[in-house]
Amino acid sequence: LEQNYYGNTKKIIQYVGSSSLITLNEQTKIILNAVVEQTKHMYFNDFIEFIYSTYPISKNDRYAYLDLPNLAKEYKTVAVNG
Known part of the structure; x- marks a missing residue:
C-alpha cells in the first residue's frame, strides 16, 4: 500500500x-487493443x-464492489431493451 496525492491509501x-x-x-x-486505441491519446483527467x-x-x-459478470x-x- 502507498499513499496517494490526497493522503488516502492505494494498492499497487x-x-x-x-x-x-x-x-x-x-x-x-x-477488446484490450480497442480500449488502448480509444484511450491512448487521452490525458489523465479525460481517461x-x-x-x-x-x-x-x-x-x-x-x-x-463491482460484480462485473x-x-x-x-x-x-x-442495451437491448433501451
Whole structure:
C-alpha cells in the first residue's frame, strides 16, 4: 500500500514475471487493443472521466464492489431493451 496525492491509501498491483506465461484468447486481445486505441491519446483527467462514464462505474456507488459478470448481463439487458 502507498499513499496517494490526497493522503488516502492505494494498492499497487504489478505483474512480475514472464509475459510468455500469459495467454489471452483472440476476443480478449481485440477488446484490450480497442480500449488502448480509444484511450491512448487521452490525458489523465479525460481517461478518468471516460472510466467513470462506463456502465459498471456509473451504475454503482464509489468504492463499491463491482460484480462485473452480473453488471455485463445487466448492461446487455439495458442495451437491448433501451
